[in-house]
Amino acid sequence: FLSGHTGMKIHTPNIDRLAASSMIFTNAHTPAPACAPARAAILTGVHHARSGAENVYWGDGPKWREFDALKDVVTMEQFFKQQGYKTLGAGKIYHSQAPPWTPTSQVEPANWDFYYPSVYISHPYQIRAPKDVIYPEDVDNKSRPGGEGWWTWGPIPVPDEKMADYHVVDWASYQLAQKHDKPFFLAVGMWKPHDPWEVPQKYFDMYPLENIVLPECKKDDLEDAFDHGRRWIHKWVVDNNQWEKVIQSYAASITFSDAMVGRLLDAFEKSEYAENTIVVLWSDHGMHMGEKENIEKFTLWERSTRVPLIISVPGLTQAGTKCKQPVSLMDLYPTLVDLTGFDKPSHLDGRSLLPQIKDPNTRTSPVMTSYQFTWTEQPITGHAVRSIRYRYIYYPEINLEELYDHEVDPKEWDNIAYKKENKGIIEEHRKVMLDMLPQLTWREGSPDGYSIDKDGNVRKDNFESN
Structure with a gap:
């Protein structure tokens, strides 16, 4: 259904x-x-x-x-x-x-x-x-x-x-x-x-x-x-x-x-x-x-x-x-x-x-999902915020952020977190995480193991294609 x-x-x-x-x-x-x-x-x-x-x-x-x-x-x-x-x-x-x-x-x-x-x-x-x-x-x-x-x-x-x-x-x-x-x-x-x-x-x-x-x-x-x-x-x-x-x-x-x-x-x-x-x-x-x-x-x-x-x-x-x-x-x-x-x-x-x-049209606040990954080389914790339009994800240990616009990208294929025009959206979703976890912090610079080009496209270094 x-x-x-x-x-x-x-x-x-x-x-x-x-x-x-x-x-x-x-x-x-x-x-x-x-x-x-x-x-x-x-x-x-x-x-x-x-x-x-x-x-x-x-x-x-x-x-x-x-x-x-x-x-x-x-x-x-x-x-x-x-x-x-x-x-x-x-x-x-x-x-x-x-x-x-x-x-x-x-x-x-x-x-x-x-x-x-x-x-x-x-x-x-x-x-x-x-x-x-x-x-x-x-x-x-x-x-x-x-x-x-x-x-x-x-x-x-x-x-x-x-x-x-x-x-x-x-x-x-x-x-x-x-x-x-x-x-x-x-x-x-x-x-x-x-x-x-x-x-x-x-x-x-x-x-x-x-x-x-x-x-x-x-x-x-x-x-x-x-x-x-x-x-x-x-x-x-x-x-x-x-x-x-x-x-x-x-x-x-x-x-x-x-x-x-x-x-x-x-x-x-x-x-x-x-x-x-x-x-x-x-x-x-x-x-x-x-x-x-x-x-x-x-x-x-x-x-x-x-x-x-x-x-x-x-x-x-x-x-x-x-x-x-x-x-x-x-x-x-x-x-x-x-x-x-x-x-x-x-x-x-x-x-x-x-x-x-x-009244099903009554607005709600974004919701949060969290998980600690152990399939990775080292345990990594991540947090996701889902609003009515966007999904924002943050992995603090590696400083990686992801943002997906469900109006145009329902399959979440394109990470737009590092596009300059989305800075305000990122800040809004960060605040939701901080309400739950006030100890969270964000570092300046690129995520560990990733590079960001001048257009805000993020790519994993040495990515292996399957």
């Missing part, structure tokens, strides 16, 4: 159904282009650029509590529990891994009245595709990104009923069919379309390889931009003739996930809670399918930060309305508090979207 892949129809009839009866935020962005920091930020209400939880933070248990800024904050589900709500959760809400991988869960047990399958293993067992499907003999599996166990794709010869997300939706549907003696906060986390992109065969059949459309990409697109350190992954995909299969598998995973959303919506609409319950659908990050020489996420460009966000509020949202203003998933916590009539906790970095729900 966000027209995420030009030239292909991605089948999402159930999400489309929800969108048609709700408000769609078409310019919504994640605080982080990775699962762990995004989810910790959204659910605690503290942006990870302030808390320090800027990268994938592995480990079992609520490890995010180990950051000083998050040690005592009241999380979203904790807040509603304190207000007398029953808190019910299932699947991937906080960062987790499911068996057969190392079972970890960053859910905080005390915050939930019940969690399926458990607060300690927060997602059911995931069936994998056969090894000869995910590790075919005609590719170089020795140099394969992700090694064995991760970053794989291919059809699974099982029906939907065998899939982990099906079980999560079964449990949530059961909860919706029960009589609850107090209001509830129900969080339903589906793993797909996160990799591995392995779902039942019928979803692959919807996307024949001969119909797959590769994304439009600009040659040497990274010459004037940040090198995210993942070009080798994209090169492996291309060299091993897997690009079309990656897109097919991701599309299939999206449509499988949509089918699970449909099952949940059916149960919700049949329940006694359909007319008095707020519904929110969101995803924690976007996804590259080859753009910017990247497969997957982990960047500060539009493909990684833009996310679906749909909100339905009985008696308030107008069916099918769209808000084009920039908003952040950090806004979910204060919005839900506002909609339920409580006073907002003082620690929240987001803002309530109630004004936009009432």
Whole structure:
């Protein structure tokens, strides 16, 4: 419904159904282009650029509590529990891994009245595709990104009923069919379309390889931009003739996930809670399918930060309305508090979207996404600001800035940050970053490892073309 892949129809009839009866935020962005920091930020209400939880933070248990800024904050589900709500959760809400991988869960047990399958293993067992499907003999599996166990794709010869997300939706549907003696906060986390992109065969059949459309990409697109350190992954995909299969598998995973959303919506609409319950659908990050020489996420460009966000509020949202203003998933916590009539906790970095729900043309301020890159030779932190027209990115350690004008460059192909005429725009977006991170500074001169010509064109020194 966000027209995420030009030239292909991605089948999402159930999400489309929800969108048609709700408000769609078409310019919504994640605080982080990775699962762990995004989810910790959204659910605690503290942006990870302030808390320090800027990268994938592995480990079992609520490890995010180990950051000083998050040690005592009241999380979203904790807040509603304190207000007398029953808190019910299932699947991937906080960062987790499911068996057969190392079972970890960053859910905080005390915050939930019940969690399926458990607060300690927060997602059911995931069936994998056969090894000869995910590790075919005609590719170089020795140099394969992700090694064995991760970053794989291919059809699974099982029906939907065998899939982990099906079980999560079964449990949530059961909860919706029960009589609850107090209001509830129900969080339903589906793993797909996160990799591995392995779902039942019928979803692959919807996307024949001969119909797959590769994304439009600009040659040497990274010459004037940040090198995210993942070009080798994209090169492996291309060299091993897997690009079309990656897109097919991701599309299939999206449509499988949509089918699970449909099952949940059916149960919700049949329940006694359909007319008095707020519904929110969101995803924690976007996804590259080859753009910017990247497969997957982990960047500060539009493909990684833009996310679906749909909100339905009985008696308030107008069916099918769209808000084009920039908003952040950090806004979910204060919005839900506002909609339920409580006073907002003082620690929240987001803002309530109630004004936009009432009038989608109500202006918002730009939103910020941050990430610490570890695919590079040395860890590098970056911050991005998305306004209604521009994307501005700053990498302090290397003094690199990027600016893209979405009115003329929606694919973010041309970095215009060093054009003299854009100095005022740069300053405006710097101020947004300083509001969040007042300690940020900017150095004079060219970025480290880049040169700027007299016309303001920036180029990476010794750039290697693929």
